[in-house]
Amino acid sequence: MTEALISDGPVARIPAVNLSSPLTMEGNDVADAISGESEGDPTLNNMIAIENLRLWYGEHQALHGITMNIRERYVTAFIGPSGCGKSTLLRCVNRMNDRIADCRIQGRVSLDGMDIYEPKVDVVRLRTRVGMVFQKPNPFPKTIYENIAFAPRIHGVAQKGSEMDELVETCLRRAGLWDEVKDKLQQPGTALSGGQQQRLCIARTIAVRPDVILMDEPCSALDPIATAKIEELIDELKNEFTIVIVTHNMQQAARVSDYTAFFYLGALVEYQDTNTMFTSPHKTQTEDYITGRFG
Ligand code: ADP
Ligand code: MG
Numbered sequence: 001m002t003e004a005l006i007s008d009g010p011v012a013r014i015p016a017v018n019l020s021s022p023l024t025m026e027g028n029d030v031a032d033a034i035s036g037e038s039e040g041d042p043t044l045n046n047m048i049a050i051e052n053l054r055l056w057y058g059e060h061q062a063l064h065g066i067t068m069n070i071r072e073r074y075v076t077a078f079i080g081p082s083g084c085g086k087s088t089l090l091r092c093v094n095r096m097n098d099r100i101a102d103c104r105i106q107g108r109v110s111l112d113g114m115d116i117y118e119p120k121v122d123v124v125r126l127r128t129r130v131g132m133v134f135q136k137p138n139p140f141p142k143t144i145y146e147n148i149a150f151a152p153r154i155h156g157v158a159q160k161g162s163e164m165d166e167l168v169e170t171c172l173r174r175a176g177l178w179d180e181v182k183d184k185l186q187q188p189g190t191a192l193s194g195g196q197q198q199r200l201c202i203a204r205t206i207a208v209r210p211d212v213i214l215m216d217e218p219c220s221a222l223d224p225i226a227t228a229k230i231e232e233l234i235d236e237l238k239n240e241f242t243i244v245i246v247t248h249n250m251q252q253a254a255r256v257s258d259y260t261a262f263f264y265l266g267a268l269v270e271y272q273d274t275n276t277m278f279t280s281p282h283k284t285q286t287e288d289y290i291t292g293r294f295g
Pocket of ligand 2: 246
């Protein structure tokens with residue numbers, strides 16, 4: 001199937017594959033993606049497949065034919081200078097761009113083999129499978145408890161009473177926040193510190209058991225200690241979720257991600273396992289960017 005990368009480092013388990021090769025119906029990638037977890041190695045699944053994706057805001061073309069696969073239960077980082085389309089691409093994966101008037105897309109984005117732009121797709125459900133965490137923590141103006149309980153109640157994941165209490169506790173524990181908030185679950189989420197609010201938003205996202213968590217510069221409003229906590233959390237959550245993180249911070253990409261994609265002017269320039277990307281990038285443009293020559 002695919003060769004394992006020979007290395008003693010922490011990236012040894014990453015399969016060396018051509019991540020930006022087009023997905024074809026005959027390809028192993030598709031076979032892996034639909035074979036389910038019982039057969040083969042589930043770490044080789046492509047959770048997200050993006051094929052020749054183009055996007056326009058009015059007359060302005062922001063994405064120029066992006067083709068890439070995103071591996072299930074790994075962390076993939078999007079890097080590149082401001083305005084190169086990282087957020088735009090991220091928003092395509094849960095159809096957040098639908099909300100922008102004048103935004104038009106061509107191409108295909110699939111989640112676990114399902115074309116998410118098909119008319120029959122329920123966008124609200126899609127967004128429970130593909131959750132999003134933003135740059136600025138945005139807890140609901142509700143209690144800490146309700147921040148977690150709200151969506152599971154609506155989507156029927158859990159109802160009330162002890163079942164909900166358990167879910168709230170589990171999510172807060174998984175987000176590394178339980179010990180800090182267990183005595184004030186009825187206080188407003190917005191009263192927490194920025195870093196705690198961001199962990200609350202992550203707890204809220206995992207409460208509906210998504211497949212994918214999209215994070216758009218989730219630490220850029222946080223101090224280094226709060227950032228370190230989020231990075232630890234990402235490392236833990238990838239055992240269960242597929243995570244895509246946009247970051248301005250090259251060290252952060254190197255620390256938290258398994259794969260890194262470098263974008264420039266709306267195009268995917270290079271996509272590698274993170275170790276290769278930061279030690280021996282194949283393109284001069286990538287090297288110039290990661291060594292700080294532009295950006
Ligand atoms: P990045 O996240 O890499 O900084 P963005 O995806 O935000 O880049 O932006 C890519 C390009 O699309 C930029 O030229 C930006 O000005 C434009 N753009 C982003 N959002 C909108 C929008 N809502 N309406 C019009 N243009 C937009
Ligand atoms: Mg952005």
